[in-house]
Amino acid sequence: MDRLYLATIWAAGTAIFFMSLIIPWGVFSRYVMGTGSQWPEPIAILLMMVFTFIGAAAAYRAGGHIAVNMLTEKLPSNVQRLLAVVVDLLMLAICGFVAWYGTNLCVETWGQGIAELPWLPVGATYAPLPVGAAVTLLFVLEKMAFGPQTHRRIVRFEELTEEGA
8 A cells, every 4th residue: 555655646746747847838838939739738637637636545645634623522532433434434435436437437438539639538537536536445445444544654754854854
C-alpha cells in the first residue's frame, strides 16, 4: 500500500506540475501570439481530473482531508468509535459507487472523441474518477483493517524531516 500511496503522490504532483506549464502556454499563445492552441484546455482539464481524484486518495490516507469533528469530540468515546465505523462504511459505499459508475461512464464514452484532440477518447478523460475511487476504497479498507496510517513515516515524511533539521 505504501507503493500505491507514493504512486498517487507522484501522479498528482506530476499532473499539477504539467498543468502549471500548459495553462500559461495556452494564455501566451492566445493573447500574446494571437493564435490560440486547441490542446491546452482539454489537457489541463484531464490533468486536473488526475490531480483531484488521484490526489484525493493520497489525502485520505494521509488524513489531509477536511473533517469537521467539533460535535463528535464532545461525544463519549464508545459513540465516537461507532461513528468512525459508520463513516468508514459510508466511505466504502461511496467509493464503490463512484468506482462502479465511473467505470461504466468510461466504457460508455470510450468511443466518443474530443473535438480538440480526436485521438483521445472521452472515456479516457473520465478514467481518473473510477481509478481514484478504487484507490481510495483500498485505503479505506486498509484503515479499517490496520488503523489510520497518518502516524507513519511515509505519510509524515515532510513533517519528520523538518523536525530533524
